[in-house]
Amino acid sequence: MSGLLALLDDVAGIAKVAAASVDDVAAAAGKAGAKTAGVIIDDAAVTPKYLQGFAPARELPIIWRITRGSLFNKLILLLPVAMLLANFAPWAITPLLMLGGSYLCFEGAEKVFHVLFPHASHAIDEDMSIKDPGHLEEQKIKGAIKTDFILSAEIMTIALAAIEAPNVWMQAATLAVVAIGVTLAVYGSVALIVKMDDVGLYLAQSAPTPVGRGLGRGLVKFMPVLMKILSVVGTAAMLWVGGSIIIHGLEVLGFGWLGHLIHDWAYAVGHAVPAAWKGFTEWTAKAAMDGVFGVALGLLLIPLATKVIGPVIAAVSRR
Numbered sequence: 001m002s003g004l005l006a007l008l009d010d011v012a013g014i015a016k017v018a019a020a021s022v023d024d025v026a027a028a029a030g031k032a033g034a035k036t037a038g039v040i041i042d043d044a045a046v047t048p049k050y051l052q053g054f055a056p057a058r059e060l061p062i063i064w065r066i067t068r069g070s071l072f073n074k075l076i077l078l079l080p081v082a083m084l085l086a087n088f089a090p091w092a093i094t095p096l097l098m099l100g101g102s103y104l105c106f107e108g109a110e111k112v113f114h115v116l117f118p119h120a121s122h123a124i125d126e127d128m129s130i131k132d133p134g135h136l137e138e139q140k141i142k143g144a145i146k147t148d149f150i151l152s153a154e155i156m157t158i159a160l161a162a163i164e165a166p167n168v169w170m171q172a173a174t175l176a177v178v179a180i181g182v183t184l185a186v187y188g189s190v191a192l193i194v195k196m197d198d199v200g201l202y203l204a205q206s207a208p209t210p211v212g213r214g215l216g217r218g219l220v221k222f223m224p225v226l227m228k229i230l231s232v233v234g235t236a237a238m239l240w241v242g243g244s245i246i247i248h249g250l251e252v253l254g255f256g257w258l259g260h261l262i263h264d265w266a267y268a269v270g271h272a273v274p275a276a277w278k279g280f281t282e283w284t285a286k287a288a289m290d291g292v293f294g295v296a297l298g299l300l301l302i303p304l305a306t307k308v309i310g311p312v313i314a315a316v317s318r319r
Helices: 002-035 037-051 056-088 090-116 122-128 133-162 168-206 210-252 257-270 275-318
Strands: none
Touching: 056 090, 056 133, 056 168, 090 133, 090 210, 090 275, 133 168, 168 210, 210 257, 210 275, 257 275
């Protein structure tokens, strides 16, 4: 009996340790996930464009397939690579972050450039043609998963850099929780966004009260506005996150003058307003300057990406 009680006591002790570990993982995942907010916003803003042109009945199945592809990207492809980097080549994390940040700056700056100087593209026109609907769906899903892979790599690397775990297993568990949580948050939001106009249409046609029908009509009219807002917010988040990653990476590599200059300017702006607004104003000023740097860097990268890197990748992939 005493042996049984001792065993139960040990089991209870193990359960307490496991519960504490779960709490630690959840806390660390929440902290690391918050660092990826900018990329998450961009991911949620980018994905709905892959659903344009499809019948409403195909929207949720397509989102589910993209979600599965995103989980595969994060858990099967990127998580093992992230753990190998963290434990055998931690020096490579900052350069990889900066590479991903440069890509975000390029993507954001390209969108800004296209708005300021609209230009047609034969490749884009070809990509957007309807062709066979089934073939188009497969193409769009593959394109969305490829884009997700790049953004997921950035999310996983940012989260990895923010995780403070006592051992490799806790680190891996935390990163896995971040991966699953971010994926569900992004594609759950996308599903809600793309089906909201259908909800509005249903209410406009079938709601039993004038108020309900008016709400439905309002939703239908508001959704195109929301999509435009998401596009602007996503681009701004892309440039802010990309710029801040590059600036922080330069500081880590010993080139901290730009980061210190932005910090000093943001500090001065924060102290020029009432104390109640100091923190918010200082953060906004720093984010804006990081974003301006992101635009400048992205504009410099556009000719490099389109004239050199893009053709090289295309030539290699064709072979």
